[in-house]
Amino acid sequence: MTSGLLFALVGVALFALGLAGLVLIGDVLRRILAFNLMGSGAFLVLVGLAQRNGVPDAVPQAMVLTGIVVAVAATALALALARRLDAQREGALPEDEDG
Amino acid sequence: MMVLVFDGLLACALLWSAWRALATPRLDRAIVFFIAFGLLMSLAWARLSAPDIALAEAAIGAGLTGALLLDAYGAISRRKGGK
Amino acid sequence: MKRLAVFCLACAFVVLTGGALIELGPAAIDLRGQVAAQLAASGxxxxxxxxxxxFRGYDTLLEVAVLLIALLAILAVTDKPPAAPVPAHPLLQAVARGATPAMILVAVYLLWAGAHRPGGAFQAGAVLAAAAVLLHLVGLLPGWGAPGLRLRLGLTAGFALFLALAAALLSQGALLQYPPAAAGTLILVIEAGLTVSLGLILAGLFLFLSRDEGGET
Incomplete structure (x- = not known):
């Protein structure tokens, strides 16, 4: 077994772990963690599977490099929405008391 | 042989840290496990002879994402604590 | 009950997909040979x-657009003015001050090295962003409020430069097809623009977001 295939299999397991976490966990921040684990799993499958014969392949590597940068932007956007949601939940209570 | 053992250990460490990031009761510790997961991913990319991704993962996946997560955790828990 | 069902489904997914990966035959399309053959003409x-x-400059162009859209969306959902920075311990500040020039140097090296060894605009931009986040965390760089003209220009410069070059080179036949003689220079110019913009955008993801820090306490 080459390390490419091994890490592709790890990627499948990570994807399943993240997906199960996304379904089972209610906390928003932890769901963002689970979503990131799914992304990492998909990246590992992409690169690992292309390199299962042991020869490096630049095309999936470049695509994954793009993917990592997009993933951090998606994470930041998700966190911004989570913070906004949290602020509105907290802010809603005192307003109700005033009214 | 040694290389295969290292790969196996790295694979186990990746899955374990990912599992802890989802299952640890305390959220701040879970985020630290996630940062450790990012650093292990960076090692895995180096093993897959993808040094470009390893560099990006170490700087972005572990560093920037970790800082963003801890910052959001701090803001949300402070708001809860302030109430 | 739900836990058990999800666990069983996840295990089935791993076994089936893993089995399929192991039994997979050789790939029908292999681009390694093509990349190696065209490498000399790429600059x-x-x-x-x-x-x-x-070869896939189109993807990178759209990726920068995606980053800009994500940043715009973040600006749209955070509306508090930036809080005054809390200065950290003087020793931490001194370390951050000392580390920043070295990080900028590393970013420039990574940008330059990208042409012939691992490195490039993404990694260089990430290091620049890390330097900005470090300065912010020790209280030397305040969080960003509504971006002014200079910041807006910096955030969009990489994308605008990339797009302008793509439009100027349309006469070559295909989108982002560089004339082989000038390809190396063009790529370096685009990467330099992307480094600055990516650094600002990635730093902005943190500095725009963290501005409601402590606002409630």
Whole structure:
């Protein structure tokens, strides 16, 4: 077994772990963690599977490099929405008391 | 042989840290496990002879994402604590 | 009950997909040979940079657009003015002050090295962003409020430069097809613009977001 295939299999397991976490966990921040684990799993499958014969392949590597940068932007956007949601939940209570 | 053992250990460490990031009761510790997961991913990319991704993962996946997560955790828990 | 069902489904997924991966035959399309054959005409000698900025430059162009849209969305959902920075311990500040020039140097090195060895605009931009986040965390750089003209220009410069070059080179036949003689220079110019913009955008993801820090306490 080459390390490419091994890490592709790890990627499948990570994807399943993240997906199960996304379904089972209610906390928003932890769901963002689970979503990131799914992304990492998909990246590992992409690169690992292309390199299962042991020869490096630049095309999936470049695509994954793009993917990592997009993933951090998606994470930041998700966190911004989570913070906004949290602020509105907290802010809603005192307003109700005033009214 | 040694290389295969290292790969196996790295694979186990990746899955374990990912599992802890989802299952640890305390959220701040879970985020630290996630940062450790990012650093292990960076090692895995180096093993897959993808040094470009390893560099990006170490700087972005572990560093920037970790800082963003801890910052959001701090803001949300402070708001809860302030109430 | 739900836990058990999800666990069983996840295990089945791993076994089935893993089995399929192990039994997979050789790939029908292998681009390694094509990349190696065209590498000499791409203007750079590092295959990943060649794919990112020459063969698949279109993806990178759209990726920067995606980053800008994400940043705009973040600006739309955070509306508090930036809080005054809390200065950290003087020793931490001194370390951050000392580390920043070195990090900028590393970013420039990574940008330059991208042409012939691992490195490039993404990694260089990430290091720049890390330097900005470090300065912010020790209280030397305040969080960003509504971006002014200069910041807006900096955030969009990389994308605008990339797009302008793509439009100017349309006469070559295909989108982002560089004339082989000038390809190396063009890629370096685009990467330099992208480094500045990516650094600002990635730093902005943190500095725009963290501005409601402590606002409630």
């Amino acid at each position: 750079v000698s590092h295959p990943v940079t060649a794919v990112l900025l020459n």
